[in-house]
Amino acid sequence: MTHELRIECNNYSGAMSQDRCNLLKEYVKQNMKHICTIRDVNMTEIEILPNLIQPTLTIKYENGDHAALVETLDKILLDVGITAIKAVVNKIVTRAVEGVLAGSGVGLVAGASSKNARAALGATLVGALLGGIIGNIIENRILELVSTKERGMWNHQPYVQAT
Secondary structure, rough: OOOEEEEEEEEEEEEEOHHHHHHHHHHHHHHOOOOOEEEEEEEEEEEEEEEEEEEEEEEOOOOOOHHHHHHHHHHHHOHHHHHHHHEEEEEEEHHHHHHHHEEEEEHHHHHOOOOOOHHHHHHHHHHHHHHHHHHHHEEEEEEEEEEEEOOOOOOOOOOOOOO
16 A cells, blocks of 8 residues: 655755755665655755745655654654654555446446447446546545654654544
């Protein structure tokens, strides 16, 4: 199951730098590879005022204890002088199954209008294939953990959806 950890950091002054973002991405990848299976690391900087930068780091990973990942990432960022202040972990799920079902239903209806069983079957299969492809592209994020840093300690609040 893929998860996304999005960590917001304190603002710093200076100019935006793609080189800094790339260096930090590689540094995080190297220092976190023993903790989880990393799929992607991305760092963005937004200039909120002239010479005031707001950095955000996003990590997609496969496994690992979410709270431990937040705390480990915080230590890695502190090594390079960046202070993390808030982290959010989402589970990423795709809509592939729903896409297959919707696509096959649309294909079946379209094929049934032809009064030809082979055309109906072919349209159903094509619809299911296209629906699966489109559904796999659509990502849904389900909130799992919100962490905030208070007085130097992380406060982890797991999010449990009501059933």
